Amino acid sequence: MKIKTLIIDDEELARTLIKKFLEDQNDIEIIGEAADGFEGLKLIQNLQPDLLFLDIQMPKLTGLEMLELLPKPPVTIFSTAYDQYAIEAFEKNAVDYLLKPYSKDRLLKALDKAKEKWQRNESPKIPEIPLKDAGSRRVVIKNGTKIEMIPYQDIHYIETYGDYVWIHTESGKYLKQRTMKEFENVLGADFLRVHRSYLVNTSCIQKLELYEKSSYLLVLKSGGKLAVSKTGYKLLKDHLGW
Structure with a gap:
């Protein structure tokens, strides 16, 4: 054969x-x-x-x-x-x-x-090269039969989902088999880890709301609301001067 x-x-x-x-x-x-x-x-x-x-x-x-x-x-x-x-x-x-x-x-x-x-009928394991070394500043997603290329600056926030992440944008959300840590390492100061489940584009932040005593919600310009951890609250204050 x-x-x-x-x-x-x-x-x-x-x-x-x-x-x-x-x-x-x-x-x-x-x-x-x-x-x-x-x-x-x-x-x-x-x-x-x-x-x-x-x-x-x-x-x-x-x-x-x-x-x-x-x-x-x-x-x-x-x-x-x-x-x-x-x-x-x-x-x-x-x-x-x-x-x-x-x-x-x-x-x-x-x-x-x-x-x-x-x-031996083995499939290759794709090299786990960090995102910063894998190409230009974008994420490639297969959306049905279409291929979407999402520039990093178009990402509103990233949400953990097991071994995957949800990438939230103006046009919708997309599933990607990458870790939150990888995105956190490459996106740097443009994005803040406000919660163990959320990595947020600072340019998309509108305000911080008090949810209950010592508990806050982050309000995005899109209207979305995300939980904020104590560590995330400190990051927001330090980085954004709140």
């Missing part, structure tokens, strides 16, 4: 090189190629490949953002120009990578690992 393979890279030369390196691999069948993450996502959904050669840094939609939108990604070999910190993250998560520029020998070594995973 041949391994159905897709190549997704915005550089035509890189795609051509991979095809050249694979031409003597009799068990590999290249079923398509794409120049960006949107096109790649459509091909994956339509062709159901066994193996991906996937660039990370692409316009429109990065490789990591694309994989996050797939419920069960194919076995994946990443190509990257990331720094050593990110490479260590790939290694810890047992996902192979090709650091550009790479040789045919290096690609074939990665291919051998990928074949073993494919034979």
Whole structure:
């Protein structure tokens, strides 16, 4: 049985090189190629490949953002120009990578690992690279058949939901499999953790209301109201001068 393979890279030369390196691999069948993450996502959904050669840094939609939108990604070999910190993250998560520029020998070594995973029917674990290293300042969400790109500044607040978070915006709320801590680390001073369940965009805050003795509610410009913890109340006073 041949391994159905897709190549997704915005550089035509890189795609051509991979095809050249694979031409003597009799068990590999290249079923398509794409120049960006949107096109790649459509091909994956339509062709159901066994193996991906996937660039990370692409316009429109990065490789990591694309994989996050797939419920069960194919076995994946990443190509990257990331720094050593990110490479260590790939290694810890047992996902192979090709650091550009790479040789045919290096690609074939990665291919051998990928074949073993494919034979064991293993899906790759997406590298848990911090949001600040994963691309531009946005969150990518799959909303039905649509892909939404939400700039950080458009987020009103983030709410914990088990292993997920709800991202609340003017247009609605969206579920994302990321931790609150990740968002807290990358969003910095623009957002305040006013409660263990809420991380709030300070530009969306209207006022603080007394709910009961020593208990407060944060009122947003959108009209929403959020509980405030004692630690959150202190943060609000310190950061906003209340």
